[in-house]
Amino acid sequence: MKVTIENVSKSYGKKQALKGVSFEMENGVYGLLGPNGAGKSTLIRILVGVMEASGGEVYMNGRNRKSCAREYRSKIGYLPQSLGFYPEFSGLDYLRYVAALKGLAGEKAEQKITDLVNQVHLTEDIRRKAITYSGGMKRRLGIAQALLNDPEILILDEPTAGLDPHERIKFRNLVSIFSRDRTVLLSTHIVTDIDSISKQTVMIKEGKVGRMGTNQSFVEAMNGKVWLMKMTVDELVDFQNSRIISNVLPLGDRMEVRVVSAEKPAKDAEPAQPNLEDAYLYEFESIGRASGEAFQI
Numbered sequence: 583m584k585v586t587i588e589n590v591s592k593s594y595g596k597k598q599a600l601k602g603v604s605f606e607m608e609n610g611v612y613g614l615l616g617p618n619g620a621g622k623s624t625l626i627r628i629l630v631g632v633m634e635a636s637g638g639e640v641y642m643n644g645r646n647r648k649s650c651a652r653e654y655r656s657k658i659g660y661l662p663q664s665l666g667f668y669p670e671f672s673g674l675d676y677l678r679y680v681a682a683l684k685g686l687a688g689e690k691a692e693q694k695i696t697d698l699v700n701q702v703h704l705t706e707d708i709r710r711k712a713i714t715y716s717g718g719m720k721r722r723l724g725i726a727q728a729l730l731n732d733p734e735i736l737i738l739d740e741p742t743a744g745l746d747p748h749e750r751i752k753f754r755n756l757v758s759i760f761s762r763d764r765t766v767l768l769s770t771h772i773v774t775d776i777d778s779i780s781k782q783t784v785m786i787k788e789g790k791v792g793r794m795g796t797n798q799s800f801v802e803a804m805n806g807k808v809w810l811m812k813m814t815v816d817e818l819v820d821f822q823n824s825r826i827i828s829n830v831l832p833l834g835d836r837m838e839v840r841v842v843s844a845e846k847p848a849k850d851a852e853p854a855q856p857n858l859e860d861a862y863l864y865e866f867e868s869i870g871r872a873s874g875e876a877f878q879i
């Protein structure tokens with residue numbers, strides 16, 4: 583299944599949340615990476631069809647979505663950024679409810695639910711109230727409901743928000759397995775959610791696609807732009823205001839500072855092997871903010 587997003591824009595009143603976004607997806611995991619407010623959820627809601635774009639088109643295998651809206655919707659599975667549960671619903675009640683909404687019923691629905699619950703490792707807890715689940719379990723229940731209609735396209739909006747590292751890894755593996763013969767779009771602002779599983783990453787900022795490519799291409803483009811330097815805490819306080827800093831490591835009485843910079847930041851700076859996080863910082867030019875997050879006095 584090929585999905586083409588062509589020049590999609592969206593305004594909320596005066597606020598232009600999407601400014602002509604275009605890209606294409608076909609099988610595999612696509613990462614939609616961008617900071618808070620970049621327009622990820624807006625784009626996803628338009629893609630899923632729960633919100634109208636102000637301009638632009640979405641095509642499915644070359645056909646305009648508007649001409650095949652019902653078929654398109656039946657092929658999509660969607661995990662929204664926040665998922666609410668009725669307090670009295672068990673995990674099983676919830677899945678039966680969503681199955682009914684998706685037009686699945688009877689033995690077929692029960693079989694599908696049993697299989698999915700097993701795949702997302704919720705069999706033991708499925709009769710318990712969903713609101714008592716941990717964050718990770720809720721997300722896994724969320725992915726199960728998104729898969730009830732055997733979607734060809736799976737769209738996950740910040741699926742790992744609030745998960746601990748263990749649940750995050752489990753979730754990532756689950757997505758990777760499901761993506762074998764499906765198209766998955768996963769939005770996140772956490773680079774490690776996608777650096778090992780996504781085929782392509784779409785970087786979105788301020789409603790525009792910045793760059794798009796394989797993770798390897800992003801990393802390669804950073805060659806010669808990542809440096810290691812040693813400095814004191816006092817020096818770092820000044821330095822971080824004018825530089826992109828991707829990591830700080832205490833090293834004896836000094837700090838080893840990882841700097842993202844097109845030019846060599848100082849005579850004694852040593853070149854370092856770049857990673858996707860460096861590319862993300864470089865793309866979003868989070869000067870000051872990134873360093874503030876990495877290092878606080």
Ligand SMILES: Nc1ncnc2c1ncn2[C@@H]1O[C@H](COP(=O)(O)OP(=O)(O)OP(=O)(O)O)[C@@H](O)[C@H]1O
Pocket residue numbers: 594597598599616617618619620621622623624625663771
């Ligand atoms: N219903 C709305 N009314 C007005 N402005 C909105 C609305 N929804 C989103 N916005 C604005 O549009 C921009 C994009 O929001 P969106 O939720 O798509 O971003 P996001 O990338 O999903 O962010 P986050 O990482 O915080 O989920 C933001 O500036 C946001 O404040």
Ligand SMILES: [Mg+2]
Pocket residue numbers: 622623624663739740
């Ligand atoms: Mg969002």
